[in-house]
Structure formats: C-alpha cells, structure tokens
Amino acid sequence: MDADGHDFCCSGCRAVYSLLQESGLSTYYELEKRPGTKVGPAQSDEWRSEVFDIPQVQDRLISFREGGMARVTFTVPQMHCSSCIWLLENLDRVEPAIMRSRVRFGEKSLSITYRDDHIGLRGVVELLRRIGYGPRIVNGEEDAGKRRIPRDLYVRLGVAAFAFGNIMLFSFPEYLGATDQDHTLRRGFQWLSLVFALPVVLYAAAGFFRSAWTGIRAGTTNIDQPIALGIIALFGRSLYEVVSGVGPGYFDSLAGLVFFLLVGHWYRSFVYGSLSFDRSLNDFLPLVVMRKRGQQEEAVRVDELDVGDQLIVRDQELVPVDGLLIDGPASIDNSFITGEPLPVIKVPGDQIAAGGRQRGGSITVQVVRTFKESQLKRLWEEHGSNESDRPVMGRLVDKVARRFIFFVLAVAGASGLFWAGRDPAMVLPVITAVLIVACPCALALSMPFTYGHVTRLLGKRGLFLREAEVVERMADVDTLVLDKTGTLTEREAHVLRFTGPPLSASEQSRIRSLVAQSAHPLSQAIYQGSNATLCTVSDFKEHAGSGLEGVVDGCRVRMGSHAFVDVDERHEGQVQVLMDGIHRGAFLIAKRPRPGMQAVLRALGRRYPLHLLTGDVSVDQEVAECFDRERTHVRCTPAMKASTVERMGSEGKRVMMVGDGLNDAGALHRSHVGVTLCESTVALTPASDAILDAGRSDLLPGALLLARKARSIVFTSLVLSLLYNVIGLSYAVTGALTPLIAAILMPLSSVTVVGFVTMAVRYAASRSLPDDRQDGR
Amino acid sequence: MWSFGALYLQLMNIIFLLIAASTVVALIFLASFIWAVRTGQFDDDRAPAIRILDGPGRSKEDMNERKDR
Known part of the structure; x- marks a missing residue:
C-alpha cells in the first residue's frame, strides 16, 4: 500500500x-x-x-x-x-x-x-x-516497575569502579618500582588503598558472600563460594601486608575482581530484567464482571461473586466461574482450557466451565462454583503456577564450581605442605596466593555472558527465554513434542473442504447467503471460505446448537449437525448440507496450518524425533505427513498430554514441548524445556521456559542449534579461563605471585573470556539463526 | 637558600595536598553518581535520549512552517 x-x-x-x-x-x-x-x-x-x-x-x-x-x-x-x-x-x-x-x-x-x-x-x-499501541491491562498487581534493574546494583557497580580506578592509580608507584626513598608516599598510598577497598568488600561484594553462605547452609556448592573465598583471601592477605608493612597488598586486583563480577551480574539482569514471565491466572480474568441485580446490572470484581449470582457475559468475554447457562444460546470457545479448536454450542441448562470464552451475543450465567473453587483454578494450581517446582537441574557452572573448589583446596593444601618442609615462613603467603589466583572470575563471567548473549539475540527475533539455564537445557533436548491446535495451526483462520461433488456457483452462493445470516463460528468459517455472490434469504431460522435453515433462490437449504439434517452419522464433516431435502455433502472445517510450519517441521525432523499431541479426533493431511504414524497421538486430554510427556521423560528422553497455553500446561511443566507459542503479548504462558512469537516458529531449528553451539562456546571459554588459572597457579605455588602479576592476570583473563564468548556467540548466531526481521533495533 | 633535601620535602608536602584534594574531588563525583542513581536517572536509558531531540524544528513540517513565516 x-x-x-x-x-x-x-x-x-x-x-x-x-x-x-x-x-x-x-x-x-x-x-x-x-x-x-x-x-x-x-x-x-x-x-x-x-x-x-x-x-x-x-x-x-x-x-x-x-x-x-x-x-x-x-x-x-x-x-x-x-x-x-x-x-x-x-x-x-x-x-x-x-x-x-x-x-x-x-x-x-x-x-x-x-x-x-x-x-x-x-x-x-x-x-x-x-494508533497501534493498545495497552496491556492486567488484573493482578501492576507489573511495571518489578522488572527494573535494581538501583542498588548500579551503586555497587559505581563503588567498585571508583575503588578500582583509584586503587590502581595509588598502585602505580609499586608497578613502576618505587624505592624506599619514597617510604612515606608508599605507605600513604597503601593505607589509602586499604580504606578504598573496605566499601568494596563490605558493600559491593556483599551479594557474593550472602549467596555463598546460603549455599553452605543448604549444603550445596555454588560458584559464589570460590569467589567469596578468593575475596576473603585477597583482602586478608592484603590487610596483613599493609598493616605489618611488608608489602602493598593486592587491593587493586580485589577491586577489579569485584567490579568485573558485578558487570556480569548487571548484564544478567539487563538481559532478563525486561521479561515478565510471572503472569498469574488473575491477569486473565476480567477486571470486573456485570452482575445482574433485578433489572439492573452492576459491576463487581470476580472474587465478589457468590454461588447463585447471575452474570452477563458479552461477546468475546471470558466466563470467570463454573456456571449454568440461564439465557443463551452460548457458543463457548474452550481453546484456552482444553485446546479444542471449535466453539461448543450450549443451550440454557448446560454447564459452562470457567475459562470459556463466549463468541456471539450476550448470555446470562448463574454461578455454580466461584472462581476459587473452579476447575480452571484447580487446573492452574496443579501445574500452571510459575513458581516452577521443576527439579532444579544442577547448573553447569555450579557443577564446575564444585570440582573447582576441591581442586583449589587440594592445590593450596599441597603447596602449603611442600613449603612447610622448606620454608615455614612461606606457607601462608603461598596458600593465600593460590586462593587469590584461583578465584574463578572468568568462570563466573563466561556463562552469564554466553547465555545472556544467546538470550538477547533470540529475544530480538521473537523467542524469549525465562533464564540462562534454559539455553543449557535446550542444548540437551533430544525429542520434540508438539501440540497441534494453536501451535501448528492458527487459532482463528480455517480451511474448508467439501465432501460431496463440487458445488456449482449458484449452490455456493445459496450456502454463503444462508451462513451469512448466522454469527456462529462454523457459519463464519464457511462464509469467509468462499466469495460467492450473496442473494436474499427468506424464512431464515437458526436452531441454536443444531443448525440453520432458510429459503434461498427458491431452494430450501438446511445446514447443520447430522441430527438436524437427518443423515447417517457415518458421513464425515461438521456441517451437513441439505438442499431441497437432498443430502448434498458436508463441510469439513479445520484450523489452517501456520504458514511455513511444514518447512520448520521438516528441518526439526532431520535431527529430532517429532511427536504430535492433539486433542482433536483426526489430523489433517498437511500436518500428519510431517509425523510418523506411531508418534501421532490423537484425542489427548490435557492430563494425557502430561502423562505422555512424563513417560518420555522417565524413559530418559529430554523432551522439548511446544504448546500454546493452559491446556498444555501439564505437559509443558513435565518437559525438559517448555515452549509456549504466543499470538499476542497478553497470552497466558504457564509453566513455560520460553515464549515464542507465533510468527517466528522458523526460529526453532536455529535456536536449538545455537543452544548447542553456545554450550561448546562455554566449554571452550572454561578451558581458556582454566588456562589462565594454571598460569597464575604456577606463579602462586612457587611463591612468585607479585601484586603486579596478579593485577595484570586477573583483569586480562576476565576481559579475554568475555571478549571471546561475545564474538563466538555473535558468529554462531549469524550462522544458525535466520535474519533479524526488525531492523529498528 | 634552598637545600636539595628541603626542596624534596616541600614537593612531598604538595603531593600530599594534591592527593587529598583529588581524593575529595573523586569522592564528590562518587557521591553525585550515587545521588543520580537514587533519583532514578539510570532507570531508563532510552527515552530521555529521544526526548532531548524532540522540540520545534525537528520535523519537516516545522521547518516549512518556519520558512513560511
């Protein structure tokens, strides 16, 4: 245009x-x-x-x-x-x-x-x-502000950077070989460094001590323990050197170390801070519902509703409680809870479950169970809540940290013993030097930066990850399970197939004219599926829940369920068509597969076994041909989906489940990686590790490939940082670790590791991901 | 008459003074950084940068209007 x-x-x-x-x-x-x-x-x-x-x-x-x-x-x-x-x-x-x-x-x-x-x-x-910026309005607590990077972190960073810079300046005389002639100046600088290092240890580094202590109390090892040990060793040794006047200490390395570690922390909150995964079910309920009181309507909150109240639900609104339909007919879209693609027709007296969405005119529902007791709430609480009680997988970095900390303690002990025999005065200096140089700063930086970059690059393209560990788990995946409705197919658009002999132009226009009179979703699908000319309809009648009839073009047309047009149940198709009493055929209506989905499935199928789980009775040709027959599971309830995924998990498979909402929540929860496909930013995404923009399913194969590459990048960077540690240790165990060597080695290792992973991830992403579609950013 | 030793001592005193002064200046900058963080100046790093560019004369229409006047 x-x-x-x-x-x-x-x-x-x-x-x-x-x-x-x-x-x-x-x-x-x-x-x-x-x-x-x-x-x-x-x-x-x-x-x-x-x-x-x-x-x-x-x-x-x-x-x-x-x-x-x-x-x-x-x-x-x-x-x-x-x-x-x-x-x-x-x-x-x-x-x-x-x-x-x-x-x-x-x-x-x-x-x-x-x-x-x-x-x-x-x-x-x-x-x-x-103007295209419709606000997102949530029912729960206002979520803006929760996602901010804590101001505290900036202050800590500032303090560490300030101390780092100044202490380095104060250390220049030492680096350049100050002589004893400048004794007063040297001592002055040493004491100033000590003073500036205090806030770094006591304030800026407090988070590392806290996390290390939490780990000790829980009896687990984490990466912050060797870091805390290193900081304590650095500070203790430097304090001793300055107070007793034997040397300048390592305050510059200390401040630099804390600064780099905090940069790593900042980067992590920078990447994950802008994502909000913690949406609650409440966010999906209407802010208010209209309760009927006599002839009047009043707006009340959902939690104020009592059993027996009557409420009015209008077109496109969610029924927030389990209820009884009083005034209908209702056409309830349950795709939110069951994944069933097509709306169900309800007539007065029928039960309506909470979570269904009314499509069509307004209806009146009597409350049978309040929201708190509703099936929806139970389903959510069983496995939808976002406080994931998924067994915490050992983070790779913590696993490495465990080996690392024992290795460091062993080296420190061994070199201490060695020196004890030769020169007892060297024992303590050597042990502290080992602890200092072995501080896994680069180790602690390589993972947040690698996975942070991957997350950012994926997020730019439309795949949002909950946390860094998701990348790690994605690399493990060996089996893919996909939901059909809403995931492989679109939510709204339909494809039509007519079973009978092809319709003539005039027949098509009769059918289209008749369905144009009805707001029922199936009618709408048929209406939109053709572009035949419309003509006038007389004697139109709509029988709620069963079908339509009317006289078009002098011909009496009846369309609807098997019972309504009185044909054999064996005829397939949801909408049977009768013209002047003759069965003409039926419409098969299915959701349209998402564009490009077949290519994605083929790409994924080359590497992973693909499984299909669907609540539908049958699977369309286009989708079915991408899956092996024995890996296609039809008529799955949400519970069956969950148990299928769980069984695969217990067989030792690492399953990635791709689903689209609450009906898949159980399966998503039990999978190794749960991905929710989202059409809009306001969708409900329980129990998922990642949210995928519905238009970007082409990202999946590349994202999985990138996750695997990211893991090898992390391994390479770990080797790199261990190499630095070995060099440092060789100085430390021989008692030759001067402050200058420490001050060069520690920042150098951090910077090279961060630089390496940044470049490597960029390169890997450019090779494995499709291009960024938004060039705005 | 200045002896070499006395000159050295004088220089040293000046250096101490300078160090003290520069430390105070550095601390003032640290304090103002902390103040800036606490008053929320680091909360949003994108919008203020755009805001400052906004104003009369930014768009083509504004330019044309001015020419017309």
Whole structure:
C-alpha cells in the first residue's frame, strides 16, 4: 500500500499515518527506517472499550485524580524503537485533552495525564489502540516497575569502579618500582588503598558472600563460594601486608575482581530484567464482571461473586466461574482450557466451565462454583503456577564450581605442605596466593555472558527465554513434542473442504447467503471460505446448537449437525448440507496450518524425533505427513498430554514441548524445556521456559542449534579461563605471585573470556539463526 | 637558600595536598553518581535520549512552517 511515497504493510498503518500527518507528527516516520507496530485486527482477548467507563475499573487503573485531571500508567509492550517513544510522548498533539505523556522504555510503561472531563479513560485507551499501541491491562498487581534493574546494583557497580580506578592509580608507584626513598608516599598510598577497598568488600561484594553462605547452609556448592573465598583471601592477605608493612597488598586486583563480577551480574539482569514471565491466572480474568441485580446490572470484581449470582457475559468475554447457562444460546470457545479448536454450542441448562470464552451475543450465567473453587483454578494450581517446582537441574557452572573448589583446596593444601618442609615462613603467603589466583572470575563471567548473549539475540527475533539455564537445557533436548491446535495451526483462520461433488456457483452462493445470516463460528468459517455472490434469504431460522435453515433462490437449504439434517452419522464433516431435502455433502472445517510450519517441521525432523499431541479426533493431511504414524497421538486430554510427556521423560528422553497455553500446561511443566507459542503479548504462558512469537516458529531449528553451539562456546571459554588459572597457579605455588602479576592476570583473563564468548556467540548466531526481521533495533 | 633535601620535602608536602584534594574531588563525583542513581536517572536509558531531540524544528513540517513565516 502506498501513500505520499511511503509504503505501508496494511490499511491500519496507513490510517495511523494519516492521523499523524493531520496532527503534525510525521517526524515519527523520520526517526526510524521502519517505525511502528503492525496494526492488526483487534485481538480477541482484548477487553471491550466500554469496560473502561465502569467506575470500578477506573478506580483500579487511575493512580491519581484531581480537579478534572487524572493520571494513569499502562504497560505498552509494543513500543520498541525511537519512533515509538517519540509518538507516545507527543500524544498531546494528537489529542489535546492529553496533557502529558511520559515513557519509561526499560519497563515499557507509559504514564498519561489527561483531562478526565474531556476524554475519559475509555478515550485514552481507544486512542492508544487506534494508533497501534493498545495497552496491556492486567488484573493482578501492576507489573511495571518489578522488572527494573535494581538501583542498588548500579551503586555497587559505581563503588567498585571508583575503588578500582583509584586503587590502581595509588598502585602505580609499586608497578613502576618505587624505592624506599619514597617510604612515606608508599605507605600513604597503601593505607589509602586499604580504606578504598573496605566499601568494596563490605558493600559491593556483599551479594557474593550472602549467596555463598546460603549455599553452605543448604549444603550445596555454588560458584559464589570460590569467589567469596578468593575475596576473603585477597583482602586478608592484603590487610596483613599493609598493616605489618611488608608489602602493598593486592587491593587493586580485589577491586577489579569485584567490579568485573558485578558487570556480569548487571548484564544478567539487563538481559532478563525486561521479561515478565510471572503472569498469574488473575491477569486473565476480567477486571470486573456485570452482575445482574433485578433489572439492573452492576459491576463487581470476580472474587465478589457468590454461588447463585447471575452474570452477563458479552461477546468475546471470558466466563470467570463454573456456571449454568440461564439465557443463551452460548457458543463457548474452550481453546484456552482444553485446546479444542471449535466453539461448543450450549443451550440454557448446560454447564459452562470457567475459562470459556463466549463468541456471539450476550448470555446470562448463574454461578455454580466461584472462581476459587473452579476447575480452571484447580487446573492452574496443579501445574500452571510459575513458581516452577521443576527439579532444579544442577547448573553447569555450579557443577564446575564444585570440582573447582576441591581442586583449589587440594592445590593450596599441597603447596602449603611442600613449603612447610622448606620454608615455614612461606606457607601462608603461598596458600593465600593460590586462593587469590584461583578465584574463578572468568568462570563466573563466561556463562552469564554466553547465555545472556544467546538470550538477547533470540529475544530480538521473537523467542524469549525465562533464564540462562534454559539455553543449557535446550542444548540437551533430544525429542520434540508438539501440540497441534494453536501451535501448528492458527487459532482463528480455517480451511474448508467439501465432501460431496463440487458445488456449482449458484449452490455456493445459496450456502454463503444462508451462513451469512448466522454469527456462529462454523457459519463464519464457511462464509469467509468462499466469495460467492450473496442473494436474499427468506424464512431464515437458526436452531441454536443444531443448525440453520432458510429459503434461498427458491431452494430450501438446511445446514447443520447430522441430527438436524437427518443423515447417517457415518458421513464425515461438521456441517451437513441439505438442499431441497437432498443430502448434498458436508463441510469439513479445520484450523489452517501456520504458514511455513511444514518447512520448520521438516528441518526439526532431520535431527529430532517429532511427536504430535492433539486433542482433536483426526489430523489433517498437511500436518500428519510431517509425523510418523506411531508418534501421532490423537484425542489427548490435557492430563494425557502430561502423562505422555512424563513417560518420555522417565524413559530418559529430554523432551522439548511446544504448546500454546493452559491446556498444555501439564505437559509443558513435565518437559525438559517448555515452549509456549504466543499470538499476542497478553497470552497466558504457564509453566513455560520460553515464549515464542507465533510468527517466528522458523526460529526453532536455529535456536536449538545455537543452544548447542553456545554450550561448546562455554566449554571452550572454561578451558581458556582454566588456562589462565594454571598460569597464575604456577606463579602462586612457587611463591612468585607479585601484586603486579596478579593485577595484570586477573583483569586480562576476565576481559579475554568475555571478549571471546561475545564474538563466538555473535558468529554462531549469524550462522544458525535466520535474519533479524526488525531492523529498528 | 634552598637545600636539595628541603626542596624534596616541600614537593612531598604538595603531593600530599594534591592527593587529598583529588581524593575529595573523586569522592564528590562518587557521591553525585550515587545521588543520580537514587533519583532514578539510570532507570531508563532510552527515552530521555529521544526526548532531548524532540522540540520545534525537528520535523519537516516545522521547518516549512518556519520558512513560511
């Protein structure tokens, strides 16, 4: 699409362009080469805008309100580039009733001050949605701010960097060979170094001691223990040297060590800080539901509902409780809980489980079980909660640390014994020198940087990992299990197949005209599946839960279930078609496979055995041919999916499960790596280690390859850092570790290891991942 | 008449003074860094950089308007 010489991906983006053009905001298109987010159709799980007129909702969202002004803070996950920031901060030029808008990019939050009497909360939300930055609104605690890098860490970094720099300056006379003539100056510098090293040990390095102590108390080894030991040895030895006046100590190495380690910590929170995996089930419930009281409706919170209350659920809204349908018919989409792709028709008197989404007109539901007792909540609590009680796999770094710490203690002891026989005065210096030089700084840096880079590169392309260890587990994977509905197939789009003899043009237009009258999802699928001309329908009747009938073009057409059109159950297809009493055939309706999925499956299948788990009865040809017959499991309930994955796990397979939500939660939880495929940023992702953007499933083979490469990069860097340690140790055990050698060796090893892994990961990623599609960043 | 030893002592005193002064300056910078962190200046590293570029004269329209005037 083209306007004013600009190229647009969709009409939505062009609409945004003209809106901005009118408001004089076209700088938006000058700041970045490809700004903006694609304006898609409204997402089905988005709340209707009328919700924002309800006072209770406003009270929850508005943080401050006075004299016709209000302030509200949203999370806007779509913002990703300079243009986004620029536009969102200039909202007042689009809408004069907005007084001020401020972005916090790191948290992806936007706070807006607006004139409440002019535009209202609903207006603000609608404006944001119109320009493609619809806010994410969660029911639980406001999550902006939780993801920030702790300010504390910056202060610690600053203190360590400050001490590192200054102590190094103070040490220059020592490096350059100061003589005894400058005795006062040397002593002065040594004492100053000591003073500056105190906050480094007591404040900046406190986290390492805490973590090491936690490990000791739990009886486990972790990487922070040799680090803490090294810091104590460094500080103790230096303190002794300075106080007794025998030498300058190693304060420069100490401060440098702590600084580099903190850089590693910062990098880790930098990579993982911007991700929020801890979404609770509450975030998915509506903020308020409409309870019927007499003839009136009132807005109440979900937890205020009691058994027996009646509530009104409108189109696209979630039924938050287990209930009984009073006023229907309802068309309930249970894909959220069961994975069943097509909506189920319910008639008054039927049970509706919590978590179903109404599609169609508004319905009235009577509460049978409150949300807390609902099946949905139970399903969630069984295996959906994100406080993963997955058995903690030994982190590779901690495993290495365990061997390392014993090795270091052994070397220290042996060299101590050796020197005890020759020169007892050397015992303590040699032992401390060993502990100092063996401090696994490079070891502690190589993993966070390698896996951090991998995570960042994958995240840029649309695969988000929960934590660094996921990369490690991905490298172990040897079996892939995929869910079908919503994972291999799209959630909304359908493919149609007609079983009978081909339909003529006039027959097609009859069918399309009839289904055009109905809002039922199957009707809509058939309607969208053809483009025949529409003609008038007379005598139209819709029988809820069974079918449609009407007279089109002088022909009586009946469409619907087997029972409705009275044909044999053996005919396949969900929608049977009867024309003037003659059975014409039936429509088979299935979800459309995601584009490119076959290629991805073939690529994955070359290396991994692929298993398919689906709740469906049958599998379409296109999907089925990618899987071995015996590895295709149909009619799986969520519990069966979970037990299948668990059985594979107990057979010793490392399973990666790819699923799409709560119905796969059990299986995701029991897998080695659980990946949730997400259409939007607001999807529910329980028990998953990784979230994959639904459009980027082509990343999977490359990501698995990169994970394996990353592991060998880590191994190489470990060898590299051990090499440095061996060099250092050879100085230490012979008693020749001077402060200068320590001051060169320790930063050098950290810098080379970090540099090596950064380059190696970049190279590996450029070889194994498809190109970054967003060139904005 | 300055002896060589006295000159050396004088120099040493100046060095001590300089070290003290530079340490104080360094501490002031550390303190202001900590203040900056605590007041949230490191919370967002992207938006403020864009904000400063924003203003009249940034976009082509603004430029045209100015020419018209």
